[in-house]
Amino acid sequence: MPEPLEQYRIAGTLNLDRHPCLSDPATYPGFQQGYEAFKELIVERVACRQAWTLYKFGYGDYLFLNRRSEGSATVGLRALSKSYEQIDHHLFVEGAGRCDAYACEILPDHVDCFREVFGRAMDFPAEYCYAAVASRWVFRTFPDAIGLIGADRKMRLINRLADCEDYRRYLGIERFTDLVSVPQRFACDDLLATERQVARQLENARARLFLVGIGHVKSGLLHRLKRYSDAVFLDVGQGIDALAGIIDTEKPFFGGWRNFSVEAPSLYAELDYLSYVPYAFLHPD
Numbered sequence: 001m002p003e004p005l006e007q008y009r010i011a012g013t014l015n016l017d018r019h020p021c022l023s024d025p026a027t028y029p030g031f032q033q034g035y036e037a038f039k040e041l042i043v044e045r046v047a048c049r050q051a052w053t054l055y056k057f058g059y060g061d062y063l064f065l066n067r068r069s070e071g072s073a074t075v076g077l078r079a080l081s082k083s084y085e086q087i088d089h090h091l092f093v094e095g096a097g098r099c100d101a102y103a104c105e106i107l108p109d110h111v112d113c114f115r116e117v118f119g120r121a122m123d124f125p126a127e128y129c130y131a132a133v134a135s136r137w138v139f140r141t142f143p144d145a146i147g148l149i150g151a152d153r154k155m156r157l158i159n160r161l162a163d164c165e166d167y168r169r170y171l172g173i174e175r176f177t178d179l180v181s182v183p184q185r186f187a188c189d190d191l192l193a194t195e196r197q198v199a200r201q202l203e204n205a206r207a208r209l210f211l212v213g214i215g216h217v218k219s220g221l222l223h224r225l226k227r228y229s230d231a232v233f234l235d236v237g238q239g240i241d242a243l244a245g246i247i248d249t250e251k252p253f254f255g256g257w258r259n260f261s262v263e264a265p266s267l268y269a270e271l272d273y274l275s276y277v278p279y280a281f282l283h284p285d
Contacts, residue, residue, distance in 0.1 A: 007031050012135030014255030021107055028106045028125060038128040039137065042232065046142060046208050051226035055099040055218065056126045056235035062113040064216040065093055072216065078272065079216040080188040091191055091220045098223040103129055103235070127252055133211065133239035134253040139171045147178030147207025147231070149198070149214055150240040155179045157244045157267045167260045177207040184272050187217040195224055202228040213240030238274060246273055
């Protein structure tokens, strides 16, 4: 498969994705200019000190919002243990439409799914959210203002990784300002309980920009975070996995990412690796 066209490359990243649409200049002609506008907007929103949310839409969100128990939206797998009929699913559908801006991968079938769900065009390619992390632009730009919101087990791992000087130097930060946790599994079972858990953690938070990767609960929760902080909430999805050192480098724009690890087996026990295959699985003792 041919490499992506130059217009779809972003400095400081390597994209190993070889989807045919990335060889077509008509897929997203303004990709480079749009990325600059995206970065300028994030800087502007953080400076404004007014809460703002960006929702990153993926095919799994399409399945979840349409009550289709498939892939990441499979009942009993990750997002929910209850059937869609047993949760307040309408709160997720309504909430998904209440964010301030939306991103979607430029793959044509994903764009079609986005339009079907939201009835509008996306504001930005989701690739910008990945690249902001993968290039480490976001850390260079806001070195003292970044918090994370993600699965509890991943937050514990990242907290330990942040003790490593090499890790901090790689990112270009001294510390994450705040680490906010949601349940790794079944956060959608009780949306209000998950919201209360996050709200308590945001009470004294100091971050002006939160990178968010919380799975499907974001559809009901992301817009509500504005009640508890005046920060910018940027949905970066598996960007949180990169920070935990468990990103599949085949994922868009993470081809050059360095996955850090620590000698602490208990932190990796029962961790949701998504599509990443740990070295220990490939090379058992």
